[in-house]
Amino acid sequence: MKTDVVLGLQWGDEGKGKIVDVLAERYPVVARFQGGPNAGHSLHFDGRSFVLRSIPSGIFRDDAVNIVGNGVVIDPITFRDECENIARTGVPVKDRILVAKKAHLILPTHRLLDAANEAAMGKGKIGSTLKGIGPTYTDKVSRNGLRVGDILAEDFRQRYEKLKTRHVKMLRQMEYACDPDAEEATFMEAVDYLRQFTLIDCEYYVNETLKTKPILAEGAQGSMLDIDYGSYPFVTSSSTACAGACIGLGISPSSIGHVYGIFKAYCTRVGSGPFPTELFDETGEKLRKIGNEFGAVTGRPRRTGWLDLVALRYAVMISGVTDLIMMKSDCLDTFETIRVCTSYMVDGKETAQVPFDTYARIEPVYTDFKGWNSDLTGCRSESELPEAFRNYISFMEEYLGVPIRIISLGPDREATIMR
Numbered sequence: 001m002k003t004d005v006v007l008g009l010q011w012g013d014e015g016k017g018k019i020v021d022v023l024a025e026r027y028p029v030v031a032r033f034q035g036g037p038n039a040g041h042s043l044h045f046d047g048r049s050f051v052l053r054s055i056p057s058g059i060f061r062d063d064a065v066n067i068v069g070n071g072v073v074i075d076p077i078t079f080r081d082e083c084e085n086i087a088r089t090g091v092p093v094k095d096r097i098l099v100a101k102k103a104h105l106i107l108p109t110h111r112l113l114d115a116a117n118e119a120a121m122g123k124g125k126i127g128s129t130l131k132g133i134g135p136t137y138t139d140k141v142s143r144n145g146l147r148v149g150d151i152l153a154e155d156f157r158q159r160y161e162k163l164k165t166r167h168v169k170m171l172r173q174m175e176y177a178c179d180p181d182a183e184e185a186t187f188m189e190a191v192d193y194l195r196q197f198t199l200i201d202c203e204y205y206v207n208e209t210l211k212t213k214p215i216l217a218e219g220a221q222g223s224m225l226d227i228d229y230g231s232y233p234f235v236t237s238s239s240t241a242c243a244g245a246c247i248g249l250g251i252s253p254s255s256i257g258h259v260y261g262i263f264k265a266y267c268t269r270v271g272s273g274p275f276p277t278e279l280f281d282e283t284g285e286k287l288r289k290i291g292n293e294f295g296a297v298t299g300r301p302r303r304t305g306w307l308d309l310v311a312l313r314y315a316v317m318i319s320g321v322t323d324l325i326m327m328k329s330d331c332l333d334t335f336e337t338i339r340v341c342t343s344y345m346v347d348g349k350e351t352a353q354v355p356f357d358t359y360a361r362i363e364p365v366y367t368d369f370k371g372w373n374s375d376l377t378g379c380r381s382e383s384e385l386p387e388a389f390r391n392y393i394s395f396m397e398e399y400l401g402v403p404i405r406i407i408s409l410g411p412d413r414e415a416t417i418m419r
């Protein structure tokens with residue numbers, strides 16, 4: 001059996017939560033493979049809404065097993081809050097979630113370091129969610145990190161103290177005023193809570209599973225926030241592309257099946273960094289309002305702009321996307337003209353490639369489409385879609401070289417057309 005992967009192809013917030021929730025019906029196992037509580041995956045069904053941070057979006061499906069994979073960084077405090085919130089609705093979270101022993105732990109001092117780093121960068125800051133993601137992955141790579149499996153060790157407390165001491169030294173050096181002990185007791189309680197879960201050797205579990213069952217791997221963030229291929233340094237600290245699923249779960253590239261790439265019919269970005277098609281006018285404001293583009297985690301207003309096909313084709317290439325999923329085209333229902341960026345002008349030269357230089361002045365070159373000017377939200381089949389809309393998606397399929405298999409026309413599970 002194969003692992004099918006769901007990835008965000010833009011700057012995050014593409015609607016991964018909804019799609020994983022919809023697809024989870026077909027998969028007995030759903031697994032997160034990177035990122036951490038910087039993610040905010042929104043789900044809407046039966047008139048209820050949830051925002052998931054570290055827990056896979058298969059959690060509300062009765063038969064699905066949900067894995068927090070080894071590539072994830074997990075904050076026991078957020079994890080407990082999230083689990084308790086879901087448990088209140090009657091979901092048996094402890095029976096449905098397995099946590100990889102090799103996933104790294106976010107300590108309260110990692111969050112302080114995140115804040116200290118951002119403060120030190122001043123105007124050049126990344127615009128991090130300040131959940132401790134960067135410092136935790138830094139400790140992982142520099143071989144100082146603590147892993148979930150360590151909480152089972154008798155000397156866990158000593159290991160924690162050792163890492164905390166290191167962090168306190170760094171915070172002092174950065175002259176960052178804070179109380180490193182403030183959340184320690186809460187953290188230790190949350191670690192006790194985490195111990196009640198089944199902690200697994202993820203690589204053995206998933207490979208054993210694949211002998212008889214398919215897995216759905218749920219990405220967080222988006223391709224343009226990838227540590228290698230995103231708009232560095234304005235990125236997150238993990239591999240958000242398809243290859244990250246192999247490392248983050250312990251599976252072979254040959255076990256990857258479908259690669260579902262999700263994109264919104266326009267673009268948003270939260271935090272700093274380049275955004276070639278960004279709109280600073282009332283059109284941008286309108287997109288933000290209609291699309292309700294405010295951070296699910298931080299509440300920050302998201303930057304908005306037209307769809308960027310240059311960046312999207314780049315993301316499709318990096319991950320070998322086999323199936324596209326288009327979100328929120330209903331948000332464009334009332335626009336007279338709909339623009340898509342099909343190339344960039346960089347230093348007076350036209351190019352259809354994403355330039356190396358994050359600071360380059362990029363002028364987007366647009367192709368315009370006449371808007372369909374009708375309400376798509378009620379459409380439940382392909383035949384109900386207006387011709388102008390169908391022309392628009394045919395153009396994108398041609399440009400991207402990949403079929404659009406799912407069109408989402410609203411946040412609810414039901415507002416989905418499968419093609």
Ligand code: IMO
Nearest residue numbers: 012013038039040127128129220221236270271
């Ligand atoms: P989901 O999974 C949107 C952005 C932050 C910041 C940069 C680095 O909901 O799509 P970090 O906290 O990782 O150090 O922040 O990445 N970012 C996201 N933007 N959606 C996300 O996740 C994001 N996770 C991180 O705003 O610019």
Ligand code: MG
Nearest residue numbers: 012013039040
């Ligand atoms: Mg988000």
